[in-house]
Amino acid sequence: MSPLVVGQELPAVRLTVELSDMKIFTLIMADPNPIHFDPAHTAALGMGDRPINQGTLNMAYPLNALLSVIGDPARVRRFQCRFVGSVVAGDEVEAGGRVVSIEDGVATVELWLDKEGAGRVLTGTASVDAV
Amino acid sequence: MSIPDIDELRARVVNHAFPGGTFRVPEYERWLSHDAMHAPPIEAPVLHPVWILLGALRGMGVSIDELTALVGAGAHDGTVFGETVMEQHQPLRADTDYVVRGGIVDLVRREGRRAGLMDLMTFRLELVDPEGVVAAVSEQTFVFPRRSAA
Numbered sequence A: 001m002s003p004l005v006v007g008q009e010l011p012a013v014r015l016t017v018e019l020s021d022m023k024i025f026t027l028i029m030a031d032p033n034p035i036h037f038d039p040a041h042t043a044a045l046g047m048g049d050r051p052i053n054q055g056t057l058n059m060a061y062p063l064n065a066l067l068s069v070i071g072d073p074a075r076v077r078r079f080q081c082r083f084v085g086s087v088v089a090g091d092e093v094e095a096g097g098r099v100v101s102i103e104d105g106v107a108t109v110e111l112w113l114d115k116e117g118a119g120r121v122l123t124g125t126a127s128v129d130a131v
Numbered sequence B: 001m002s003i004p005d006i007d008e009l010r011a012r013v014v015n016h017a018f019p020g021g022t023f024r025v026p027e028y029e030r031w032l033s034h035d036a037m038h039a040p041p042i043e044a045p046v047l048h049p050v051w052i053l054l055g056a057l058r059g060m061g062v063s064i065d066e067l068t069a070l071v072g073a074g075a076h077d078g079t080v081f082g083e084t085v086m087e088q089h090q091p092l093r094a095d096t097d098y099v100v101r102g103g104i105v106d107l108v109r110r111e112g113r114r115a116g117l118m119d120l121m122t123f124r125l126e127l128v129d130p131e132g133v134v135a136a137v138s139e140q141t142f143v144f145p146r147r148s149a150a
Helices: A019-029 A039-044 A055-070 B006-013 B027-037 B051-059 B064-070
Strands: A009-016 A076-083 A092-103 A106-115 A119-129 B021-023 B080-088 B098-112 B116-128 B134-145
Touching: A009 A055, A019 A055, A019 B027, A019 B051, A055 A076, A055 A092, A055 A106, A055 A119, A055 B027, A055 B051, A055 B080, A076 A106, B006 B098, B006 B116, B021 B051, B051 B080, B051 B098, B051 B116, B051 B134, B064 B134
Parallel strands: none
Antiparallel strands: A009 A092, A076 A119, A076 B080, A092 A106, A106 A119, B021 B098, B080 B134, B098 B116, B116 B134
């Protein structure tokens, strides 16, 4: 379990978004929205022929970058994020973060998710026990 | 599908309490979900923090499909997440029963340059552990595109 320090950059998490993961999450979320699993449906909506990743998966990636450093999930007190772009099956994404402040033992960590060729698709902030 | 009047819609859904309910994540589902998330190793039975939202959605007593219908939209309109806030007082655990309680706290209509007309619904849910302690809180905004406005 590592203490956090101001200015610390979280190691980037890079991955290719897989439709098979999205299908598992469709079942976990009991979400009938076909934009998350049916290429024909997204195409019919004019959204391209690659299904759109679930928001819950997009928010997991930067949290993973954080968890890979802090270890114990119990250190996460609060997490907030905004979805500012979509991620589709086959996209290459990179999650990262930076410790921006520490006050009274609680670190504020900026988190993000970037999509290759498109820039930032998620911005967030976590409040985390610094030690 | 016609677009509901925003004032009528707000009067009908804001402060609407969900039926609520319970959820329990079996260990195999913990494993599968962490695998699909590409999560780093998390010692069982602790759940990834994303389960605060997943559990809230699962136990709130209304499906995403029903929530979509509640605001007069359809599953085929392309409902997406807007903003998420999660508070964690203690990590959620697999094979544990949690009570979920809460409801809709806000609904606003916006018009985006590219996305067009959309309604943003926010709901807040508490996740209560078997000892009656609030383990986590989920506040979630869903975006309902009003495609029939085009």
